[in-house]
Amino acid sequence: MADPGRDAATSDTSGPTTSAAPAASGGADAWDRHLAELAAIPHARRLHLLRALLAVVLLAAGTRLVWSVVENPAFEWSTVRSYFFSDPVLTGLENTITLTALSMGLALVVSVLIANMRLSDNPVLRATAGVYVWFFRSVPLLVLLILWFNISLIYPTFSIPLPGGGWSWETKDLMTAYWSAVLAFGLQQAAYTSEIIRASLLAVPSGQREAALALGMPPGQIFRRIVFPQAMKIAVPPVSNDLINLLKATALVAFISVPDLLYSVQQIYNRTFEVVPLLMVATLWYMILVSILSLGQFYLERWLGRSAGARVSLRARAARSTT
Amino acid sequence: MTAVDGPATLPTDRRADEPLISARGISKSFGGHQVLHDVSLDVRRGEAVCLLGRSGSGKSTFLRCLNLLERAERGIVMLDGDLLGHHVRRGRVHRLPARREAVQRQQLGMVFQQFNLFAHKTVLENVIEAPVKVAGRSRREARADAVGLLERVGLAEKVGAYPGQLSGGQQQRVAIARALAMKPKVLLFDEPTSALDPEMVNEVLQVIRDLVVGGMTTIIVTHEVGFAREVCDRFVFLQDGRIVEEGPASRLNEGAEHAATRDFLSKVL
Numbered sequence: 001m002a003d004p005g006r007d008a009a010t011s012d013t014s015g016p017t018t019s020a021a022p023a024a025s026g027g028a029d030a031w032d033r034h035l036a037e038l039a040a041i042p043h044a045r046r047l048h049l050l051r052a053l054l055a056v057v058l059l060a061a062g063t064r065l066v067w068s069v070v071e072n073p074a075f076e077w078s079t080v081r082s083y084f085f086s087d088p089v090l091t092g093l094e095n096t097i098t099l100t101a102l103s104m105g106l107a108l109v110v111s112v113l114i115a116n117m118r119l120s121d122n123p124v125l126r127a128t129a130g131v132y133v134w135f136f137r138s139v140p141l142l143v144l145l146i147l148w149f150n151i152s153l154i155y156p157t158f159s160i161p162l163p164g165g166g167w168s169w170e171t172k173d174l175m176t177a178y179w180s181a182v183l184a185f186g187l188q189q190a191a192y193t194s195e196i197i198r199a200s201l202l203a204v205p206s207g208q209r210e211a212a213l214a215l216g217m218p219p220g221q222i223f224r225r226i227v228f229p230q231a232m233k234i235a236v237p238p239v240s241n242d243l244i245n246l247l248k249a250t251a252l253v254a255f256i257s258v259p260d261l262l263y264s265v266q267q268i269y270n271r272t273f274e275v276v277p278l279l280m281v282a283t284l285w286y287m288i289l290v291s292i293l294s295l296g297q298f299y300l301e302r303w304l305g306r307s308a309g310a311r312v313s314l315r316a317r318a319a320r321s322t323t
Numbered sequence: 324m325t326a327v328d329g330p331a332t333l334p335t336d337r338r339a340d341e342p343l344i345s346a347r348g349i350s351k352s353f354g355g356h357q358v359l360h361d362v363s364l365d366v367r368r369g370e371a372v373c374l375l376g377r378s379g380s381g382k383s384t385f386l387r388c389l390n391l392l393e394r395a396e397r398g399i400v401m402l403d404g405d406l407l408g409h410h411v412r413r414g415r416v417h418r419l420p421a422r423r424e425a426v427q428r429q430q431l432g433m434v435f436q437q438f439n440l441f442a443h444k445t446v447l448e449n450v451i452e453a454p455v456k457v458a459g460r461s462r463r464e465a466r467a468d469a470v471g472l473l474e475r476v477g478l479a480e481k482v483g484a485y486p487g488q489l490s491g492g493q494q495q496r497v498a499i500a501r502a503l504a505m506k507p508k509v510l511l512f513d514e515p516t517s518a519l520d521p522e523m524v525n526e527v528l529q530v531i532r533d534l535v536v537g538g539m540t541t542i543i544v545t546h547e548v549g550f551a552r553e554v555c556d557r558f559v560f561l562q563d564g565r566i567v568e569e570g571p572a573s574r575l576n577e578g579a580e581h582a583a584t585r586d587f588l589s590k591v592l
């Protein structure tokens with residue numbers, strides 16, 4: 001750092017005028033020695049007294065809370081243990097998982113479609129997508145669920161008319177409780193997720209698309225290989241949130257008697273009246289599922305973020321080590 | 324002084340000195356504001372033309388009209404005998420479908436001011452993406468090609484790096500390799516060094532110089548007038564969307580004729 005201004009200052013024989021300066025008569029040498037001594041002193045870590053205190057209080061309160069749960073007889077932990085892996089609970093768990101997976105799968109496909117329609121140049125496509133989002137965000141999920149379950153009251157038959165005859169079904173044969181739940185959850189989730197996808201697509205810099213165009217890529221390929229993968233990286237944290245919400249929202253199927261996790265434990269405690277331990281069984285399973293999803297989100301984000309590169313992580317590490 | 328391809332590579336009915344790319348009467352407006360007025364330009368095979376002009380004079384828009392990133396309202400671009408973006412049927416000019424446009428764009432490479440490397444792909448993936456997925460070349464062949472190109476721009480050791488791990492100058496050199504991988508007939512540069520720190524400008528200019536010397540046909544938008552004078556054959560000066568002066572690049576030295584050009588040169592030199 002050959003800063004001429006600073007050179008001039010340090011070689012100034014009259015010496016600086018700060019109080020820390022050695023006797024002015026010592027001149028440049030003494031000042032340099034003084035600076036070297038200061039530079040040699042190790043830097044002390046700053047004490048965060050308040051932070052440390054807060055940590056102690058939190059630890060104490062946390063321990064107390066956990067203990068109150070563990071030793072409280074109302075939880076009947078032995079009952080929890082006996083039902084945790086019981087057949088009805090495991091069947092309920094399986095239904096919860098498949099219901100969530102199918103609904104989210106449907107939501108992802110529909111939401112990408114809706115997001116693209118909303119970004120289209122065609123006003124009819126744009127408006128259709130807008131109405132879709134408006135409708136499915138307006139109707140409460142529970143109402144939607146019950147409506148789909150009772151759709152046969154509105155449309156008793158479902159038919160695909162073709163010139164040569166076509167097909168026709170009784171709606172109530174198609175629309176079982178399980179599948180009406182998949183439709184209700186999936187279609188409403190699609191309305192919310194499509195907004196995330198749309199924002200993520202818009203967040204990909206336009207230069208990415210232009211570079212692909214300039215290389216002669218056709219539009220479909222640009223979307224699939226360039227824009228969409230980068231949008232996904234942006235969308236993963238909010239979509240993971242949606243997925244976790246959806247997992248817990250599937251508990252609403254108890255209203256239409258689909259034997260999911262919650263409905264299964266309800267059926268048991270309706271017989272045995274062991275309400276609290278059985279609710280604990282369901283709660284613990286939900287917590288385990290959410291933990292697995294969060295872990296998956298963590299690894300997915302790390303994998304998608306691999307292109308962020310060493311520079312970023314080095315800077316992050318540097319930032320961490322200084323605090 | 325320019326390398327001209329041998330006549331063997333040309334269709335028999337076309338002469339070697341015929342322009343490779345001809346733009347005629349290009350006009351373009353953005354929402355009522357006319358940005359290009361009737362711009363015409365011919366570039367011969369192996370020629371390097373630099374496009375000069377103040378910021379906002381329409382240089383980028385003109386380049387983007389050439390490779391159909393922007394749609395001119397009037398005018399045509401002819402590349403090596405192909406009418407770009409249009410076809411003529413029953414005496415009328417029709418716009419080509421997006422897919423056919425994409426095929427035509429493969430013949431023009433473009434290097435952007437902001438590099439625009441695909442951020443989620445490694446250097447090698449950036450370079451082989453279009454050859455494999457668009458031109459349908461085999462992965463092995465494209466890979467060998469890409470490594471050769473990256474060697475030419477001095478980045479062979481960076482094949483596995485992501486764009487975010489490279490300096491601006493390195494990114495721009497990868498962008499040039501990526502454009503070359505499609506074996507374009509002409510390469511368009513839109514201020515390739517304007518986003519770079521000063522110490523990286525030269526490494527990029529050197530790569531462009533090598534390409535021009537090697538006979539690549541180029542149109543270069545740049546504010547590096549010294550480089551333009553040394554490397555280019557011809558200059559074109561745009562002002563408010565019109566070509567106000569063109570001539571041999573050596574004239575950038577002796578002083579241009581038009582007052583606007585002289586004024587511009589006095590400010591950037």
Ligand SMILES: Nc1ncnc2c1ncn2[C@@H]1O[C@H](COP(=O)(O)OP(=O)(O)O)[C@@H](O)[C@H]1O
Nearest residue numbers: 353354358376377378379380381382383384385
């Ligand atoms: N997409 C656009 N929408 C509206 N105006 C634009 C757009 N692109 C360029 N322009 C305008 O066109 C003019 C020429 O721009 P540009 O071609 O980028 O100039 P240059 O590259 O010479 O600096 C400027 O006035 C600019 O504001």
Ligand SMILES: [Mg+2]
Nearest residue numbers: 382383384514
């Ligand atoms: Mg520009």
